[in-house]
Amino acid sequence: MAEALPLPHLNLLPQKHHETFEAASQVLKELPILGRMHIVEAIPNALRADRHVGEYEIHYVVSGTLNFWVGDRNYEIRPGMTFLTQPDELHGGVDAILEPGEWYWLRLRFPGGSKPLPELSSATTRKLKRDFAAMGAHLFAGSLQLRSCFARLIEEHRQPSAYGPVMARLILHELLVTVIRDYAKTSAAGATDSTFLSVPIQRAVQWIQAHLMEELPSIDDIAVQVGLSESHFRRRFHEETGFSPLEYVTRQRVLRAKELLHDERLSITRLAFDLGFQSSGYFAQVFRKMTGMTPSEYRVRYCQIKPSAAGEPEGDD
Numbered sequence: 001m002a003e004a005l006p007l008p009h010l011n012l013l014p015q016k017h018h019e020t021f022e023a024a025s026q027v028l029k030e031l032p033i034l035g036r037m038h039i040v041e042a043i044p045n046a047l048r049a050d051r052h053v054g055e056y057e058i059h060y061v062v063s064g065t066l067n068f069w070v071g072d073r074n075y076e077i078r079p080g081m082t083f084l085t086q087p088d089e090l091h092g093g094v095d096a097i098l099e100p101g102e103w104y105w106l107r108l109r110f111p112g113g114s115k116p117l118p119e120l121s122s123a124t125t126r127k128l129k130r131d132f133a134a135m136g137a138h139l140f141a142g143s144l145q146l147r148s149c150f151a152r153l154i155e156e157h158r159q160p161s162a163y164g165p166v167m168a169r170l171i172l173h174e175l176l177v178t179v180i181r182d183y184a185k186t187s188a189a190g191a192t193d194s195t196f197l198s199v200p201i202q203r204a205v206q207w208i209q210a211h212l213m214e215e216l217p218s219i220d221d222i223a224v225q226v227g228l229s230e231s232h233f234r235r236r237f238h239e240e241t242g243f244s245p246l247e248y249v250t251r252q253r254v255l256r257a258k259e260l261l262h263d264e265r266l267s268i269t270r271l272a273f274d275l276g277f278q279s280s281g282y283f284a285q286v287f288r289k290m291t292g293m294t295p296s297e298y299r300v301r302y303c304q305i306k307p308s309a310a311g312e313p314e315g316d317d
Contacts (some may be wrong), residue, residue, distance in 0.1 A: 021157040027168045030117060031106055036154050038102040038243070044292035044301075047093025052085075055283075056132060058179060059083040060142050060150055063239045063242055064101020064128060069093040075139050077103075077240035081196065082142035082182060084135055093165040095258070097222040097291050101242075104150035108132075108176075119169055140186035141196055149175035153223045201240045204233070208249055212256050213274060219245050254290045261295060268295045 015061035021027065034053060047068070049097060059066060059077060066077040070091045078081045085091045111134075116125040121282060143293075151172055156168040201228045208216070216222075222245065223233035237245050253275045259269050272283035284294045291298055 008019075019158075020152070022153075025156050025157065026119075027160070027165055028172060030109055030172065032109055034106045034153060034157060036102075036104050036150075039098065040100050042288075042290050043099060043294035045096050046098035046292075049090060049092035049096075049125060051088050052107055054087050054109055054112075056087060057085045057091075057105065057142075058108065059103055059105040060146055061242070062104070062147065065099055065242060066103060067099060067103060068092065069094055070138055070259075075141060078196070078240075080142055080147075082140055082146065082179065084138055084140075084183075086133070086135070093126075095291070099290060104147070104154065106153075107151075108163075120173065126291050128176055128180075132176075135183055137183070137187070140183050143178060143182050146175065146178045146182055149178055159211040191313070197240050198236065199238055200228055200233070201285070204237065204245070205241070205248075208284045211278075212249075212253055215276065217247060217301040250286060251290065254287055257283070257287065258298065258302075259294065261299045264303075268299075271295070 001226060017038040018035065020033060021031075022033040022216060026032070031053075032165045059068075060082050063078050063079050063080075066083065068075045068077065068083060068091055070089060071192075074094050075083060101220070110129050111126070114122055116122045117128070120128075151196050153168060153171045153175065154170065156164050204222055206227065208220065219234065222231045223230045226233065228236065234245060237243075237248070239246055243251060257275055260266055260275075261268075266274075268283070269280040272280040274281070277283035284296075286295075288296070293301065
């Protein structure tokens with residue numbers, strides 16, 4: 001197996017499951033970097049602001065979520081979604097936090113001037129360059145074919161062979177065309193971030209968001225409200241959001257907590273109970289898994305509020 005190298009703009013711990021191919025393990029010069037990541041606990045300060053001169057960056061999420069910002073907008077990239085940044089475009093992770101999940105990514109460099117991509121004509125290369133440059137949306141639905149392309153491309157890098165570069169380049173060409181087609185399908189459907197979800201799951205998500213600060217009904221009750229059986233609702237919800245309904249509720253409560261932590265009048269204990277957690281200790285445990293830090297640490301780092309400012313009891317994290 002080719003040696004896995006860390007991403008330049010990621011602070012990764014060695015025990016996390018990740019593999020990247022670049023430099024000495026690079027198979028195709030069109031791909032400065034290719035990788036797969038699978039982590040089970042969040043890593044703080046891992047997705048810092050970055051831009052890639054002359055290179056596109058493409059992510060495909062398999063499970064969990066990635067949260068990026070570009071300009072003044074945040075993007076939540078759920079399973080089955082593709083996220084693309086244009087060359088030289090400044091982007092980074094929301095709060096620089098790398099959340100638990102699994103995804104593939106690569107960076108693509110087109111040749112300069114009128115030079116064609118290896119094994120492609122100048123005309124085909126120009127068309128690919130035009131189509132990629134015309135992608136105005138950063139987030140769109142990715143297909144299973146795209147996921148397959150990433151997986152096969154990774155495999156060709158894991159096990160170098162005499163024909164590896166030939167096969168890898170064939171797969172890369174398939175991947176580029178698939179990205180263009182996936183983007184076109186999403187654009188033709190007029191999809192927005194919310195319409196990546198089916199109508200029943202959209203309704204469930206909206207209901208959950210509106211009642212985060214209340215005691216939620218059972219999953220069966222939510223399923224009935226959106227017109228699905230409980231088993232069908234659980235399956236659809238996981239397929240479309242990447243989380244079970246209860247995992248989704250917990251995650252949304254942590255996201256709401258990140259907003260509320262800016263209010264120095266709220267103690268962490270009060271905030272935990274208001275959001276439906278049984279104790280501030282359990283809240284801190286869940287918060288740490290999703291953000292890589294305790295609520296108090298988050299408050300100090302991102303809200304500039306010292307723990308004592310909100311009257312938090314010692315050791316509540």
